[in-house]
Amino acid sequence: MTGAFSGGCQCGAVRYRAMARPASPHLCFCRMCQKAVGNYFAALASVSNGDLVLTRGEPSWFNSSDLVRRGFCSRCGTPLFYQEVGGSHVALLLGTLDDPTAVPPEWQSDIYAKPGWFAGLDTLPESAGDGTPVDETGRYAAIANTNHQHPDHDTETWPPRNSR
Ligand SMILES: [Zn+2]
Numbered sequence: 143m144t145g146a147f148s149g150g151c152q153c154g155a156v157r158y159r160a161m162a163r164p165a166s167p168h169l170c171f172c173r174m175c176q177k178a179v180g181n182y183f184a185a186l187a188s189v190s191n192g193d194l195v196l197t198r199g200e201p202s203w204f205n206s207s208d209l210v211r212r213g214f215c216s217r218c219g220t221p222l223f224y225q226e227v228g229g230s231h232v233a234l235l236l237g238t239l240d241d242p243t244a245v246p247p248e249w250q251s252d253i254y255a256k257p258g259w260f261a262g263l264d265t266l267p268e269s270a271g272d273g274t275p276v277d278e279t280g281r282y283a284a285i286a287n288t289n290h291q292h293p294d295h296d297t298e299t300w301p302p303r304n305s306r
């Protein structure tokens with residue numbers, strides 16, 4: 143059964159299920175989160191340790207300081223978790239949820255490292271990248287036909303038996 147808050151890494155080697163709604167969803171702009179996720183912010187929300195169930199595999203952990211460790215898939219590199227060392231809660235990287243829209247952010251932290259142009263991002267020129275627009279080169283189809291990304295739901299076995 144797929145829970146409301148299941149998720150995992152890109153390759154599917156690490157899968158999890160949050161048994162409670164992730165709390166205090168926010169964007170963290172701190173320089174450590176920027177590095178850890180390779181982006182301008184990390185989208186985070188936390189559950190108690192007991193409410194996080196690993197349904198496949200185990201993350202690897204990197205201690206970004208003596209106070210904080212960050213969980214990621216050692217096979218594909220996807221950042222998955224943020225946890226204060228010895229803490230009672232673990233934060234999920236919200237983009238790894240099977241439904242990444244399910245827990246919208248409610249606040250922002252560590253805006254000292256927020257780029258000055260951030261507020262203008264939504265005014266940038268847009269190009270639909272969801273595979274449905276005109277694709278003159280066949281590139282989207284080629285990507286779809288050779289997709290190694292785990293689907294956005296739990297699977298019995300992964301990778302599929304008939305895959306290469
Ligand atoms: Zn992975």
Ligand SMILES: [Zn+2]
Nearest residue numbers: 170171172175
């Ligand atoms: Zn941060």
